[in-house]
Amino acid sequence: MTKPHILQVGPYPEWDQGPLDAAYTVHRWWEAADKDAFLAEVGPKIDAIATRGDLGASEAMIAACPKLKMISVFGVGYDSVHLASCKARGIRVSNTPDVLTEDVADLAVAMLLSLVRKMGPAEAWVRSGDWAAKGVPPLTRKVSGTRAGILGLGRIGTAIARRLQGFGMEIAYSARGPKPGAEGWTFVPDAVALAERSDHLFVALAATAETRHIVNARVLQALGPDGTVINISRAANVDEAALLDALEGRRIAGAALDVFEGEPNLNPRFLTAPNVLLQPHHGSGTVDTRKAMGKLMRDNLSAHFAGQPLLTPVA
Numbered sequence: 001m002t003k004p005h006i007l008q009v010g011p012y013p014e015w016d017q018g019p020l021d022a023a024y025t026v027h028r029w030w031e032a033a034d035k036d037a038f039l040a041e042v043g044p045k046i047d048a049i050a051t052r053g054d055l056g057a058s059e060a061m062i063a064a065c066p067k068l069k070m071i072s073v074f075g076v077g078y079d080s081v082h083l084a085s086c087k088a089r090g091i092r093v094s095n096t097p098d099v100l101t102e103d104v105a106d107l108a109v110a111m112l113l114s115l116v117r118k119m120g121p122a123e124a125w126v127r128s129g130d131w132a133a134k135g136v137p138p139l140t141r142k143v144s145g146t147r148a149g150i151l152g153l154g155r156i157g158t159a160i161a162r163r164l165q166g167f168g169m170e171i172a173y174s175a176r177g178p179k180p181g182a183e184g185w186t187f188v189p190d191a192v193a194l195a196e197r198s199d200h201l202f203v204a205l206a207a208t209a210e211t212r213h214i215v216n217a218r219v220l221q222a223l224g225p226d227g228t229v230i231n232i233s234r235a236a237n238v239d240e241a242a243l244l245d246a247l248e249g250r251r252i253a254g255a256a257l258d259v260f261e262g263e264p265n266l267n268p269r270f271l272t273a274p275n276v277l278l279q280p281h282h283g284s285g286t287v288d289t290r291k292a293m294g295k296l297m298r299d300n301l302s303a304h305f306a307g308q309p310l311l312t313p314v315a
């Protein structure tokens, strides 16, 4: 029996690559020197696409694969998959939710603490000899007992809120509507009102056309000079130019970011902006979680080719 043809958009860890190569004829798009020519050659053979949350599958890529029936995303975010094309052609799409929720929420809280308690500058203070030469570093700000605003109370937003309760923080959130099970947390209808009542604003939204730049100049002004932004979702949810202006103008206290427009090539202004914590989109980046994501990505592919329902369908 011939093996199905898979278009693989980006590299996976070896523990995933081996099983994929064993089960499918894998065409490695990211290794192609001329990607258009590569797609023109292999596209007609492709039965499924294996991609990642950060890479997706463009409209052109999908159009180049007339036999395509399924896209399996290694990641919870599928905003980079051209869903309109998938819906128009009945192409099934899966992602890898739940298995990464805890890791992403853990990193969001770690980023908050590191940013506000200035752990990066404090380590530089030790390493540079300033501790011996100048004494204790500048004082920072307390995190426990402050006010958290969660933009998007989905799986990850909820996990962040539960962690922050342990710090005695007052939790408010903005979503399409009040969430069942969020008793004790305050629902706030829009981002500006949420920012007005928050010290630390967590961006935990799925990226959609409606959420694009939801964190804008007005939200940042409402957050104020003692406020911070923590983004572990997608860069598209934040107006980066407005954020950089607010950081450089010290109109907010700081930002902790795991995602960037154009990543991994971020806006160079971030490299010199004051009080910004930069992380390389590794919210889900632990061995345990990436193994679970890879297995779920592969299990969705297997279910598809076995004619079974997808384990975690999005479309």
Ligand code: 8YV
Binding pocket: 052, 053, 054, 055, 074, 075, 076, 077, 078, 100, 281, 283, 284
């Ligand atoms: C990506 C993510 O999958 O889950 C997501 O949507 O953004 C990440 O976990 C990451 O790009 C892995 O390569």
